[in-house]
Amino acid sequence: xxxxxxxxxxxxxxxxxxxxxxxxxxxxxxxxxxxxxxxxxxxxxxxxxxxxxxxxxxxxxxxxxxxxxxxxxxxxxxxxxxxxxxxxxxxxxxxxxxxxxxxxxxxxxxxxxxxxxxxxxxxxxxxxxxxxxxxxxxxxxxxxxxxxxxxxxxxxxxxxxxxxxxxxxxxxxxxxxxxxxxxxxxxxxxxxxxxxxxxxxxxxxxxxxxxxxxxxxxxxxx
Ligand SMILES: [Zn+2]
Ligand SMILES: [Zn+2]
Ligand SMILES: [Zn+2]
Numbered sequence: 001x002x003x004x005x006x007x008x009x010x011x012x013x014x015x016x017x018x019x020x021x022x023x024x025x026x027x028x029x030x031x032x033x034x035x036x037x038x039x040x041x042x043x044x045x046x047x048x049x050x051x052x053x054x055x056x057x058x059x060x061x062x063x064x065x066x067x068x069x070x071x072x073x074x075x076x077x078x079x080x081x082x083x084x085x086x087x088x089x090x091x092x093x094x095x096x097x098x099x100x101x102x103x104x105x106x107x108x109x110x111x112x113x114x115x116x117x118x119x120x121x122x123x124x125x126x127x128x129x130x131x132x133x134x135x136x137x138x139x140x141x142x143x144x145x146x147x148x149x150x151x152x153x154x155x156x157x158x159x160x161x162x163x164x165x166x167x168x169x170x171x172x173x174x175x176x177x178x179x180x181x182x183x184x185x186x187x188x189x190x191x192x193x194x195x196x197x198x199x200x201x202x203x204x205x206x207x208x209x210x211x212x213x214x215x216x217x218x219x220x221x222x
Contacts, residue, residue: 006071008081011058017082020054021102024075036148039096040103042075050099051076075102080109091115096145106145118144125149129157 042052123146
């Protein structure tokens with residue numbers, strides 16, 4: 001791993017690291033995942049292991065001309081420096097398991113055993129409705145980051161999503177006007193069922209953008 005041997009703190013420093021990382025995060029080829037993980041995936045050059053890399057002149061070679069003065073820098077390691085000001089001493093371990101990710105807080109410095117133990121970890125099973133942990137499946141510290149599942153929710157969510165339940169008012173506010181509009185069209189049974197499923201999806205998506213975030217923030221602080 002050629003990039004791993006560079007002393008990134010000395011050869012780039014926190015400020016240059018930040019500048020490069022921010023520049024690449026703003027690159028249109030970079031993917032900002034919308035799956036609840038907050039992952040930021042680099043879609044540019046990768047090394048043979050699949051880690052994103054950029055080519056830049058280290059501080060000690062800034063005065064030199066031409067491309068030969070540039071070094072391959074692994075973007076996730078640079079992101080760690082940009083956030084912490086420190087070099088990774090052990091493994092630059094991805095909490096999210098995505099090698100091309102260089103999101104803040106997704107890379108931790110830990111030993112090989114801890115890094116390898118994260119492989120195949122399903123992550124905690126979290127209620128898709130309220131984002132609280134239902135089954136504590138991840139024993140790692142800090143917790144692994146995994147995509148939110150759409151198909152799991154607590155029994156309270158079942159009640160809330162049931163239109164016949166008495167106090168069905170959504171926690172994030174009043175009823176959606178679009179939802180009310182779609183109801184008169186429900187005269188065909190199959191269409192009505194389909195639109196109910198779609199509505200539920202829309203409501204969940206809307207709620208996720210809106211108020212019910214505090215639980216997920218709490219767990220990602222670990
Ligand atoms: Zn990530
Ligand atoms: Zn885990
Ligand atoms: Zn719940």
